[in-house]
Amino acid sequence: xxxxxxxxxxxxxxxxxxxxxxxxxxxxxxxxxxxxxxxxxxxxxxxxxxxxxxxxxxxxxxxxxxxxxxxxxxxxxxxxxxxxxxxxxxxxxxxxxxxxxxxxxxxxxxxxxxxxxxxxxxxxxxxxxxxxxxxxxxxxxxxxxxxxxxxxxxxxxxxxxxxxxxxxxxxxxxxxxxxxxxxxxxxxxxxxxxxxxxxxxxxxxxxxxxxxxxxxxxxxxxxxxxxxxxxxxxxxxxxxxxxxxxxxxxxxxxxxxxxxxxxxxxxxxxxxxxxxxxxxxxxxxxxxxxxxxxxxxxxxxxxxxxxxxxxxxxxxxxxxxxxxxxxxxxxxxxxxxxxxxxxxxxxxxxxxxxxxxxxxxxxxxxx
Amino acid sequence: xxxxxxxxxxxxxxxxxxxxxxxxxxxxxxxxxxxxxxxxxxxxxxxxxxxxxxxxxxxxxxxxxxxxxxxxxxxxxxxxxxxxxxxxxxxxxxxxxxxxxxxxxxxxxxxxxxxxxxxxxxxxxxxxxxxxxxxxxxxxxxxxxxxxxxxxxxxxxxxxxxxxxxxxxxxxxxxxxxxxxxxxxxxxxxxxxxxxxxxxxxxxxxxxxxxxxxxxxxxxxxxxxxxxxxxxxxxxxxxxxxxxxxxxxxxxxxxxxxxxxxxxxxxxxxxxxxxxxxxxxxxxxxxxxxxxxxxxxxxxxxxxxxxxxxxxxxxxxxxxxxx
Numbered sequence: 001x002x003x004x005x006x007x008x009x010x011x012x013x014x015x016x017x018x019x020x021x022x023x024x025x026x027x028x029x030x031x032x033x034x035x036x037x038x039x040x041x042x043x044x045x046x047x048x049x050x051x052x053x054x055x056x057x058x059x060x061x062x063x064x065x066x067x068x069x070x071x072x073x074x075x076x077x078x079x080x081x082x083x084x085x086x087x088x089x090x091x092x093x094x095x096x097x098x099x100x101x102x103x104x105x106x107x108x109x110x111x112x113x114x115x116x117x118x119x120x121x122x123x124x125x126x127x128x129x130x131x132x133x134x135x136x137x138x139x140x141x142x143x144x145x146x147x148x149x150x151x152x153x154x155x156x157x158x159x160x161x162x163x164x165x166x167x168x169x170x171x172x173x174x175x176x177x178x179x180x181x182x183x184x185x186x187x188x189x190x191x192x193x194x195x196x197x198x199x200x201x202x203x204x205x206x207x208x209x210x211x212x213x214x215x216x217x218x219x220x221x222x223x224x225x226x227x228x229x230x231x232x233x234x235x236x237x238x239x240x241x242x243x244x245x246x247x248x249x250x251x252x253x254x255x256x257x258x259x260x261x262x263x264x265x266x267x268x269x270x271x272x273x274x275x276x277x278x279x280x281x282x283x284x285x286x287x288x289x290x291x292x293x294x295x296x297x298x299x300x301x302x303x304x305x306x307x308x309x310x311x312x313x314x315x316x317x318x319x320x321x322x323x324x325x326x327x328x329x330x331x332x333x334x335x336x337x338x339x340x341x342x343x344x345x346x347x348x349x350x351x352x353x354x355x356x357x358x359x360x361x362x363x364x365x366x367x
Numbered sequence: 368x369x370x371x372x373x374x375x376x377x378x379x380x381x382x383x384x385x386x387x388x389x390x391x392x393x394x395x396x397x398x399x400x401x402x403x404x405x406x407x408x409x410x411x412x413x414x415x416x417x418x419x420x421x422x423x424x425x426x427x428x429x430x431x432x433x434x435x436x437x438x439x440x441x442x443x444x445x446x447x448x449x450x451x452x453x454x455x456x457x458x459x460x461x462x463x464x465x466x467x468x469x470x471x472x473x474x475x476x477x478x479x480x481x482x483x484x485x486x487x488x489x490x491x492x493x494x495x496x497x498x499x500x501x502x503x504x505x506x507x508x509x510x511x512x513x514x515x516x517x518x519x520x521x522x523x524x525x526x527x528x529x530x531x532x533x534x535x536x537x538x539x540x541x542x543x544x545x546x547x548x549x550x551x552x553x554x555x556x557x558x559x560x561x562x563x564x565x566x567x568x569x570x571x572x573x574x575x576x577x578x579x580x581x582x583x584x585x586x587x588x589x590x591x592x593x594x595x596x597x598x599x600x601x602x603x604x605x606x607x608x609x610x611x612x613x614x615x616x617x618x619x620x621x622x623x624x625x626x627x628x629x630x631x632x633x634x635x636x637x638x639x640x641x642x643x644x645x646x647x648x649x650x651x652x653x654x655x656x657x658x659x660x661x662x663x664x665x666x667x668x669x670x671x672x673x674x675x676x677x678x679x680x681x682x683x684x685x686x687x688x689x690x
Contacts, residue, residue: 342489
């Protein structure tokens with residue numbers, strides 16, 4: 001090949017170069033994706049489809065959509081709408097987990113940002129964009145604290161974010177002085193319960209966040225750097241990647257996403273409850289990211305799959321309600337389904353299942 | 368002072384510092400009563416954290432312990448109350464069941480190569496779900512055995528009192544100390560946490576150790592649930608929420624690395640004592656409202672971890688310079 005290349009004349013070698021360049025461009029590494037994309041999407045989507053199928057069997061009206069007062073209504077819209085806060089958390093959490101970290105504080109950050117919104121709205125002389133801006137800034141500041149502890153102080157992520165998880169709820173209670181702060185502001189409430197072009201506003205916010213993040217990851221080198229740091233932080237530092245800066249960035253983004261989730265949750269109930277806002281939602285977000293096939297050890301992630309994971313969790317809750325079982329079964333069923341979804345991701349289990357089915361076929365054939 | 372024991376000494380120094388700070392500010396802080404109360408108030412957390420240490424040493428994590436505490440408490444209360452079992456018989460059934468539960472999680476982690484964080488998170492939902500299913504309301508325990516246990520204890524001078532549960536906790540600490548540092552199983556755990564692949568190559572029975580590990584963590588959590596039931600005289604499905612995070616924090620403050628392979632049981636004991644001391648200090652102060660205590664605990668958690676990090680880094684760079 002090299003011999004051939006040397007005897008080519010200049011125009012031919014130019015052509016060759018152009019072709020190589022084109023091939024290289026097409027083969028460009030795209031972060032958050034892999035060669036066996038299809039199978040990575042297959043199992044989460046299969047699980048979601050299965051859950052929706054169960055729902056339809058339980059309730060034939062499940063897929064029905066109604067157009068009323070300029071917006072769509074229906075069980076499906078309900079699921080998507082209720083998923084919004086956790087979906088936002090999961091988007092941020094995906095990035096953190098991709099670097100091999102974890103963020104336990106997002107629920108508490110939601111509570112803080114909610115408290116900031118509610119208190120500013122009660123004061124009254126703040127415009128809504130300013131309130132939103134300040135809440136997002138608060139979230140970013142929380143992310144900065146987490147990121148600083150993880151990347152520059154070298155504290156293990158679970159512990160570093162545990163600090164804010166414990167202290168954050170205290171800060172939110174301090175802001176609210178231990179009360180549930182409620183406000184009357186239809187414009188702000190629309191962020192949680194309003195609609196735009198037929199779909200609920202929270203859904204649009206999730207789509208917007210997903211779009212911006214995806215662009216940020218795919219059209220800049222950020223996604224590649226995040227995966228590199230997640231695979232091997234030391235090696236990527238030797239390559240010249242600012243691994244500390246990348247880690248700081250993902251915690252910042254997670255804080256920003258948590259702030260948006262907090263805004264939605266606060267707008268939805270038109271008040272801020274420091275004790276319960278976002279309580280244990282960090283676990284749901286982590287779960288969603290893992291159901292979406294990300295590795296907790298870092299390096300492998302996908303935002304759309306994490307959002308599918310959130311939809312699975314929310315669809316499951318709806319299924320339990322639709323099935324008419326008493327509420328006390330909720331956690332148990334959730335645990336069992338999650339175990340099943342996790343098992344389906346294990347290759348060994350899938351092979352065992354296959355072996356089981358082929359064994360049955362074999363026996364059937366003999367009989 | 369070798370580098371291995373450094374985090375341990377730092378935590379020990381911080382415990383002394385915290386105790387000194389309390390003793391210098393409040394009358395009656397430096398008494399045996401405070402110390403024994405510290406043990407009995409934190410007995411269930413300490414027992415849970417012992418199991419957590421083992422799991423973290425192996426490089427894993429167990430998020431299900433808080434729910435297992437609640438589940439074993441509810442199960443004990445139901446068996447003793449409505450079903451009229453003798454408490455000891457109930458415990459004899461509950462503890463092996465908990466071990467089986469932990470072994471199940473260990474098996475999933477080992478054989479299906481699932482991540483411990485997620486498997487035990489599912490275990491957390493499962494145990495809490497079963498507990499809620501058993502009873503949604505708090506179940507009170509009334510039994511002569513519980514009264515007898517409550518009266519049993521060692522009277523110490525200076526108002527100190529070591530109750531039966533405290534004595535049991537101390538015995539468990541000693542047992543775990545021997546098991547972790549002076550038994551074959553203990554060295555297997557350290558080997559796993561260091562590098563599971565090399566452990567396998569060295570002939571460590573990785574599967575058996577992993578399963579045993581999670582089984583003992585769940586069993587210790589169930590033990591903690593029983594101790595908790597002696598403390599509250601009841602079982603409630605929503606009790607002990609978030610205890611797993613306290614236990615993890617205690618283990619980490621005690622100097623055990625979350626990545627596994629390095630740490631000590633005694634460090635965890637110190638970690639629990641330190642967290643308990645912070646709480647005692649806040650109680651003694653009395654002027655802090657509930658949200659301030661959360662913020663202070665968070666702040667102190669950060670302070671201790673950062674200090675530990677800083678000191679050990681300084682020490683290491685000094686030692687490196689000398690060598």
